[in-house]
Amino acid sequence: MTHIAVIGGGIAGLAATRRLALAGAQVTLFEASDRLGGMIQPGRIDNLTFDIGAEAFAVRGGAVAALATELGLGDDLVAPRTLGSWAHGAAGGYRLPGGGLVGIPSALESEAVDPALEAAIGAEGVASVHAEAALDPAIGADAGSLAELIRARYGDTVLERLVAPVVRGVYSLDPDVVDHRVLVPQLARRLGQHGSLGAAVASLRAAAPAGALVNTVRGGMHRLVAALVAETARLGVEVRLGESMHVDDARLARFNGTLVTVGSALGDTAEPISAEVVAMLVDAPELDAHPRGTGLLVADAREVEAKALTHATAKWPWLAEAAGAGRHLLRLSYGARPGASAARTLELSDGELRTRALADATTLLGTPLPERQVVGLARQHWRIPAPSARLGRPAELAALRERIANTPRLEAAGTWIDGTGLALVIPAVDRAVERLLAAKVS
Ligand SMILES: Cc1cc2nc3c(=O)[nH]c(=O)nc-3n(C[C@H](O)[C@H](O)[C@H](O)COP(=O)(O)OP(=O)(O)OC[C@H]3O[C@@H](n4cnc5c(N)ncnc54)[C@H](O)[C@@H]3O)c2cc1C
Structure with missing residues (x-):
């Protein structure tokens, strides 16, 4: 039986694993951390579960919706409210x-x-x-x-x-x-x-086709990960959590092929982008009017440290319903200061971060949000692979692609090589799986 190793248990690795297993291959999935899903993860505050990583997908091409439908989530795909975006x-x-x-x-x-x-x-x-x-x-x-x-x-x-x-x-x-x-x-x-x-x-x-440009899964994108995890278990996939893998690792010799979904496993040394997402649940009926639409992107404001704020309960009706009357979920994202590499909020304690996030949300939403209105905060640091649109990155990726093409039984997919977003990643995974099954392991 064909036995394939998949490196990386984010959405790319999980979707690839499922496709390979459905095609009859035996699959072992190596995930360096202790959890699957990569940049799609749930956050929780006071019984409210939401996305603290990717919160939507672009509908173009239809591949993500098709995957969700295959996983039984087709009826739960929903569009955001179209309230417009703001800048500050x-x-x-x-x-x-x-x-x-x-x-x-x-x-x-x-x-x-x-x-x-x-x-x-x-x-x-x-x-x-x-x-x-x-x-x-x-x-x-x-x-x-x-x-x-x-x-x-x-x-x-x-x-x-x-x-x-x-x-x-x-x-x-x-x-x-x-x-x-x-x-x-x-x-x-x-x-x-x-x-x-x-x-x-x-x-x-x-x-572009008419209709919403993005969708999500009612309940959160993390349900897509949960459905894939359940499916891989059903298909008998071996999942090895806490195992960082490199393509040169001798243990891979026993496999008929390898699909790599993280650049570091191939020796890609490009510096990832550090960003922190801070989700804040507030009891604030004054935000029911959605004063800044679905959120803001920050231009040249000195007094604000966040680079963006998503008014998540304004954007997603399912989330507003889950949060309850008068409660609002705000998602702020923080990047690095110019010249630095780590997100500027990483050094802050939870208390300091709460003060910072509250000040930023107050300024950005133009609505005073006193401390007593905060129900809770959740934070998540992300290390996002170097974007393919960064100047010079296409040449680096071309060199890595050549190495992959010249290595028998090796294929690659995932955000690090195919670009940001599920609409790019999922079709690329399907193509990589097809190539691996058709050519390299036959
Ligand atoms: C805050 C945020 C918001 C986003 N919003 C959106 C959005 O709204 N819409 C959208 O389409 N996309 C969004 N994205 C991007 C989207 O999340 C990614 O494009 C997608 O999830 C990438 O999946 P992946 O499997 O390629 O990589 P990842 O999710 O990074 O998964 C890679 C996995 O590999 C593991 N790993 C790393 N090294 C090794 C190793 N050596 N061996 C084994 N395992 C290893 C990691 O632990 C990780 O679990 C967002 C991302 C972030 C961070």
Whole structure:
């Protein structure tokens, strides 16, 4: 019988394990930590269970929904409320305009301007969005970083107020080190085709199917992990917790093939990104009005240390119901200070973190939240693999891919090599499993 080793027990390793076992292979799953699920984990405060890692998935492609459906969770897939997102800058909160892509506004079809856009970037910024449509398409065409591209086409205000908060908050990267060709591969191509970045964004948005861009599982994404764990147990998979594995480990010689879902197991030395998620449950009926939509991304505010706040109970109706009347779950994320590598909150005690998170939430939501309203706090440190959109990373990954291609009976998948998010990871896992079964172990 074909016996495959899978390294890493996050969603990639679990999904691969299940596929391999369903195809009739015997599988041993090596997980370095004492728990499965990787960056998808439940958090708990006062009987409320929620996601403290990944909280949603992009619906594009349909692969994640298909997996959830196979696992019996199809009826529990739900969309977020569409209340809009906000950003917070030195002058306070402002609505991010709809219809954009990674914060880049789509072309303005008429002189009528989204008031949110005007409030965010002022008349001068709006003028730069109008003017962009008439710029020579060659301007910015050879930009390496996303920041260079946006600066060349719109100037600093659009970069700092609209694009940077999204890129920092969502991808934990500074736009100066983001390779736009990797982050949004079609953008540069469509700039050439449509003549402007705004028109390129509008065409990409128009090409996206109607409906919500993301979904989650009612009860939390961690249910997907629980369902996969149950399925692997049913299929007789051997799970070895607390066992860190490397592809050169002699113990792998007895397997017919190896699927690796973590770069470190292949000697990838890229520095991960350190981020801390702080979830805070508050008894605050004054937040029932969802004062900042589903949450905010932080631009250039000195008094706030968080890089983003998700008003989770505003975003997910199932969570609001589970939390109960007047209770709200706020998820704040903290990254490293410029030049540092560890998330800035790691050194704080739980008490200090509570004070910090409360101050940030009060400022960001524009609503005083006294200490006595806090029901509880949960914190989780994440070490996120170096994003594939970081400048220079594609070359590093190409070298690792070559090594994998030249090693018999070895395949790789997972966020470290396929990019951030389940919509990329799950289809990549399926392809890697197929390759492993078809070629390398036959
Ligand atoms: C705070 C946060 C929010 C996110 N939000 C979203 C979201 O809303 N939507 C979305 O699609 N994605 C989101 N993501 C990203 C998403 O979580 C990841 O893309 C996905 O979960 C990665 O799965 P993975 O299995 O590739 O890697 P991981 O989840 O990192 O799993 C890797 C596993 O391998 C183990 N391991 C490491 N080294 C070894 C070794 N040498 N031997 C054995 N085991 C090892 C680790 O302990 C870990 O369990 C978020 C991530 C974070 C941190």
